[in-house]
Amino acid sequence: MSNLIVSYAPHIRSAKSTKQLMADVIIALIPALVASVYFFGLPALVHTVVCVLSCVFFEWIWERAFKLPSTIGDLSAIITGILVAFNMPVSAPYWLGITGSAFAIIVVKMFFGGLGSNFVNPALAGRAFMLLCWPVLMTKWTVPDFTMSFVTDAVSTATPLGVLAESGQMPYSYLSLFLGNIGGCIGEVSALAILIGFVYLLIRKVITWRIPVIYVLTVFVLTEILGGDGLYYILSGGLMLGAVFMATDYVTSPMSATGHIIYAVGLGVLTVVIRMFGSLPEGVSYSILLMNIVTPLIDTYTKNRIYGKPKTGGKSHE
Amino acid sequence: MRLKTFKGGIHPNDSKELTKNVPVVPHIPTETIIIPMRQHIGAPCEPVVQIGDEVLMGQKIGDSEAFVSAPVHSSVSGTVVDIKMYPHPGGGESKCVVIQNDFNDTLYPDIKPWNLDVSSKNIKNFVANIQSKEIVDKVREAGIVGMGGAAFPLHVKLTPPKDNPIDTVILNGAECEPYLTSDHRAMLENPLQIVIGSLLIKKAVGASRIVIAIENNKPDAIKVLQEVSSDFEEVEIGILKTKYPQGSEKQIINAVTGRQVPSGGLPSAVGVLVSNVDTASSVAKAVVMNLPLIERNVTVSGDAVMNPSNFKVRTGVTFASLFEAAGGFKVEPKKIIMGGPMMGIPQVTLNVPVIKGVSGVLAFSEPETFGKEEGICIKCGKCVDACPMRLMPNALSMFAENSDVEKLKKYHVLDCMECGSCSFICPQRRFMVQHIKKAKALVKNS
Numbered sequence: 001m002s003n004l005i006v007s008y009a010p011h012i013r014s015a016k017s018t019k020q021l022m023a024d025v026i027i028a029l030i031p032a033l034v035a036s037v038y039f040f041g042l043p044a045l046v047h048t049v050v051c052v053l054s055c056v057f058f059e060w061i062w063e064r065a066f067k068l069p070s071t072i073g074d075l076s077a078i079i080t081g082i083l084v085a086f087n088m089p090v091s092a093p094y095w096l097g098i099t100g101s102a103f104a105i106i107v108v109k110m111f112f113g114g115l116g117s118n119f120v121n122p123a124l125a126g127r128a129f130m131l132l133c134w135p136v137l138m139t140k141w142t143v144p145d146f147t148m149s150f151v152t153d154a155v156s157t158a159t160p161l162g163v164l165a166e167s168g169q170m171p172y173s174y175l176s177l178f179l180g181n182i183g184g185c186i187g188e189v190s191a192l193a194i195l196i197g198f199v200y201l202l203i204r205k206v207i208t209w210r211i212p213v214i215y216v217l218t219v220f221v222l223t224e225i226l227g228g229d230g231l232y233y234i235l236s237g238g239l240m241l242g243a244v245f246m247a248t249d250y251v252t253s254p255m256s257a258t259g260h261i262i263y264a265v266g267l268g269v270l271t272v273v274i275r276m277f278g279s280l281p282e283g284v285s286y287s288i289l290l291m292n293i294v295t296p297l298i299d300t301y302t303k304n305r306i307y308g309k310p311k312t313g314g315k316s317h318e
Numbered sequence: 319m320r321l322k323t324f325k326g327g328i329h330p331n332d333s334k335e336l337t338k339n340v341p342v343v344p345h346i347p348t349e350t351i352i353i354p355m356r357q358h359i360g361a362p363c364e365p366v367v368q369i370g371d372e373v374l375m376g377q378k379i380g381d382s383e384a385f386v387s388a389p390v391h392s393s394v395s396g397t398v399v400d401i402k403m404y405p406h407p408g409g410g411e412s413k414c415v416v417i418q419n420d421f422n423d424t425l426y427p428d429i430k431p432w433n434l435d436v437s438s439k440n441i442k443n444f445v446a447n448i449q450s451k452e453i454v455d456k457v458r459e460a461g462i463v464g465m466g467g468a469a470f471p472l473h474v475k476l477t478p479p480k481d482n483p484i485d486t487v488i489l490n491g492a493e494c495e496p497y498l499t500s501d502h503r504a505m506l507e508n509p510l511q512i513v514i515g516s517l518l519i520k521k522a523v524g525a526s527r528i529v530i531a532i533e534n535n536k537p538d539a540i541k542v543l544q545e546v547s548s549d550f551e552e553v554e555i556g557i558l559k560t561k562y563p564q565g566s567e568k569q570i571i572n573a574v575t576g577r578q579v580p581s582g583g584l585p586s587a588v589g590v591l592v593s594n595v596d597t598a599s600s601v602a603k604a605v606v607m608n609l610p611l612i613e614r615n616v617t618v619s620g621d622a623v624m625n626p627s628n629f630k631v632r633t634g635v636t637f638a639s640l641f642e643a644a645g646g647f648k649v650e651p652k653k654i655i656m657g658g659p660m661m662g663i664p665q666v667t668l669n670v671p672v673i674k675g676v677s678g679v680l681a682f683s684e685p686e687t688f689g690k691e692e693g694i695c696i697k698c699g700k701c702v703d704a705c706p707m708r709l710m711p712n713a714l715s716m717f718a719e720n721s722d723v724e725k726l727k728k729y730h731v732l733d734c735m736e737c738g739s740c741s742f743i744c745p746q747r748r749f750m751v752q753h754i755k756k757a758k759a760l761v762k763n764s
Contacts, residue, residue, distance in 0.1 A: 003652075004652065004653060004665065005652050005653045006665075006666055008752045009655075009659070009738050009741075009751065010738030010742050010751070011662065013741070013744075014328070014742050014744075017745050017747060018693065018746050021698075116694045252697075255699025256699065256702060304708035307325075307578055307581075307707045307708050307733070308581040
């Protein structure tokens, strides 16, 4: 009894630490991983393992080199690794994933101070880096291969959005798009698998519905207004993966409900503009990176109205 | 029916099942009773007795000239054996009157038995025929303070500024702190006293409406009070959503009336008086029996306690005697808390006396819930969602780390009431409340 602990209240804490939240995100990514292995064969899994190990390694070596406390225990590097792999075509060489992971972890995450201090999503910045430096390797698509062979020998093809941008044709059925029987990056093809992960994240209260749902709805509505096929657009490309797993990144998305709405609508508008009017077939990654940069500004203008303060719109903190 | 609530808040595991069905039993006062002169917000009392004096149960032993203060009384009959500084459960030390209990419980002559017939007609007559001033005077003389924990002298609340008439009295039966069940048991066991107390408070301030507000995790208490209050048309039962900090004064006002107390203001500014349910029952006893506040319900709980219990406890007995009465400890406690786990005050010793504001004493064995290290903010925004004052705890904690007084002011750090919701929810286990406490001191001293 002589050693009673004295500390400030509160004396109880929520069960959800960062590690547990991150573990939930990893669990939510598993359906998409299973789908990618089903459609692309074992190389999809090898890519994922390579990127995860690289990300964890780079974070560990950086913190060791600079004598910083190790943060690999928070599991966030594992998520970055999975997402870097998910954003690559399965035909890419393995060294590309290692390079992308190094850029994501060292340049985007650790240069700025680690988890919480990065201003854009590390995995997406890694993807943008790979796309700029090795555009050919990053856009060599294969049709899904059902043989589960270790070596991908499937024929080259184009993504649904690639075909649409090139020729204006929509060669895939909605069902194929929904299930994932299409060309594309490792983790983005199966809308179904991603939605299973989304439902899990909602049930576990890791994220709210706002950003993914509003983002996807904005893309759908805007595409329809501009004369496109909304359903085809939302089921193809990286939209589902981006909306559920990357736009919702805590660090780089706004904090308030109003902020979520502005951010998600902004994402939708940018995505549709890039897809329909830009020279690129796909715009999800750049949309999210751009809106990541706008996030601090959104946070500044969407503060809650403080209890007991008169109604003055968004300027309650002034 | 739509549940009343406020924006923000958290849902901790309430852990009330340990004691919510355990009836209140009297705790036998110990041989030595230590009565602190500081048991309330405001000026501490000075002893009005001397060493060697014989005192009776309910006799005033300390008082103060100050308006914001409340007299203290002996909770037993016996002899004053010492007047000295003694450890205080609120931290530090306080001047205390030490009484040797003679175990006769000889009542002070002013105190009468409960002689009020409890038919509703009779209660209405009694309330109609008593003067407001008499109620306020009796409440002051009885030393009644808010028993929810803050211990603000009630007679001060009963004399609001002239330009702020009170129209609504809210009886706070939310009891939103986990583990605590002392108010819950009071509502189940003394509902009529609570209703009578609320009518007296309403009469004292000239209000028109009484809302007894209870969280919906206490359906039995809601039912009992609905039945007991059905004859009194001015009393309504407000059913609140179970959420922490629903029992916080500003949040319960917002939930029940939709009004918001202005920043830095008192509830009277929006025409509301909030009082704890057990306080109301003390008001009834003070007015009907002249009985001062010398005993109260205390929950003794936590994972280290052998038999978690609810006791009727005299002020001045030690925490140690409460744990002893609850069967002692089944494992060695690592932390002892006065109050609930969200805002309670940790103790360095068990040899501190029970004071008027002690709703519970808890003993915990689990060290991992206390956390030694914090991470950096990952901007998840969970604290922003949780803050019942709608502040940005994440930003405040970082400004506090940088001692940025200008930013702290701009982000209204002084509106924080330290409910702990942000610390509770933070996945990085940041010490939000500590940072904000430091920040408040910085701003106040700037």
